[in-house]
Amino acid sequence: MQRVRLKKTTHWGRLPALMFCAAALLSAASSAFAQGDDSAAARKSAAELLNRIHDAAQQQNYEGTFVYQRGTTVQSSRITHSAARSDGEFESLESLDGKPRRMLRHDDDMYTFVPERHLVVVEKRQNKDAFPSLLTTSSEQVLTVYEPKMLGPDRVAGIDSQVIELDPKDAWRFAYKLWADSKTGLLLRAQTLGPDAQVLEQLSFSQVQIGGSVDRAGIANGIKNIAGWTVVRPPVEPVDMEAQGWKITPAVPGFREIRELRRPMASREEGQPPIPVDQAVFSDGLAAISIFVEPVEKNSRKEGAGESGATHVLVKRRGDFWITLLGEVPQATLQQFASAIEYKPSK
Numbered sequence: 001m002q003r004v005r006l007k008k009t010t011h012w013g014r015l016p017a018l019m020f021c022a023a024a025l026l027s028a029a030s031s032a033f034a035q036g037d038d039s040a041a042a043r044k045s046a047a048e049l050l051n052r053i054h055d056a057a058q059q060q061n062y063e064g065t066f067v068y069q070r071g072t073t074v075q076s077s078r079i080t081h082s083a084a085r086s087d088g089e090f091e092s093l094e095s096l097d098g099k100p101r102r103m104l105r106h107d108d109d110m111y112t113f114v115p116e117r118h119l120v121v122v123e124k125r126q127n128k129d130a131f132p133s134l135l136t137t138s139s140e141q142v143l144t145v146y147e148p149k150m151l152g153p154d155r156v157a158g159i160d161s162q163v164i165e166l167d168p169k170d171a172w173r174f175a176y177k178l179w180a181d182s183k184t185g186l187l188l189r190a191q192t193l194g195p196d197a198q199v200l201e202q203l204s205f206s207q208v209q210i211g212g213s214v215d216r217a218g219i220a221n222g223i224k225n226i227a228g229w230t231v232v233r234p235p236v237e238p239v240d241m242e243a244q245g246w247k248i249t250p251a252v253p254g255f256r257e258i259r260e261l262r263r264p265m266a267s268r269e270e271g272q273p274p275i276p277v278d279q280a281v282f283s284d285g286l287a288a289i290s291i292f293v294e295p296v297e298k299n300s301r302k303e304g305a306g307e308s309g310a311t312h313v314l315v316k317r318r319g320d321f322w323i324t325l326l327g328e329v330p331q332a333t334l335q336q337f338a339s340a341i342e343y344k345p346s347k
Contacts (some may be wrong), residue, residue, distance in 0.1 A: 052185025
């Protein structure tokens with residue numbers, strides 16, 4: 001009986017501990033579900049904010065000065081943007097440092113003025129993610145390879161903003177930290193962060209006015225009044241690089257090809273015709289990688305790699321071609337892309 005009583009006592013003595021464990025497991029499960037809910041809510045908030053940033057750059061009126069910083073390089077620019085349903089977007093972008101440059105744009109028609117040569121270059125806009133624009137694809141695609149963190153409120157150029165950090169889910173890309181106007185969603189500051197959270201480069205408004213009227217007529221008149229200027233229209237055209245014998249299949253998640261172009265490059269030898277350069281652009285929605293393919297010329301060019309801030313470059317020779325990879329990604333990512341480039345001459 002002593003042994004039975006002891007056994008029962010031992011059995012009932014364990015019950016509070018078992019109940020405690022069960023309660024702990026239930027609490028942990030509830031916490032996990034709560035964290036899942038929190039994660040889903042954060043993802044939804046991040047997607048909404050990224051979409052607002054994308055839309056605001058195209059749909060809002062704004063003008064201001066922003067500064068680009070990369071290493072020891074600091075450049076400031078003045079931007080004026082106007083949007084109306086009746087006749088689309090008008091934009092003026094003027095460099096405030098170095099030689100004078102001014103770009104005027106109506107929708108995708110771009111006019112770049114080079115005053116010292118009295119030259120204006122007219123072409124179609126290819127990159128639609130220039131500051132304060134951001135995404136080249138949907139926010140859902142971006143969030144498949146970046147983990148969002150909503151960091152709360154802050155101020156940029158005197159404007160209340162919402163801060164979000166996008167941390168890469170792998171080592172193929174850098175992190176981003178973004179400040180968006182709390183009211184309109186306009187991007188006010190963007191930082192590219194290295195593995196140790198160091199700022200590799202930054203674009204930030206130092207002064208900006210959002211909303212109200214801007215000098216839309218001045219931009220339109222500047223586009224019309226190009227009499228007396230030497231007008232150059234570079235022949236940029238779509239190209240099928242696979243039909244040329246090139247196959248690019250990088251095993252890097254998230255990156256998708258968004259365009260292929262052919263553009264002429266002036267020959268290094270005087271009197272020779274321009275050299276055709278093919279360009280393929282891949283993007284994960286935030287980071288972009290360009291792959292340039294050009295015929296080998298008689299020059300002293302060499303293979304190699306380099307970097308400046310977040311931008312890395314890699315030059316490889318493949319038979320009779322130079323391949324140049326350029327992007328705001330780690331050098332290892334460019335190496336991975338380079339290893340995935342195959343060439344078979346078309347018959």
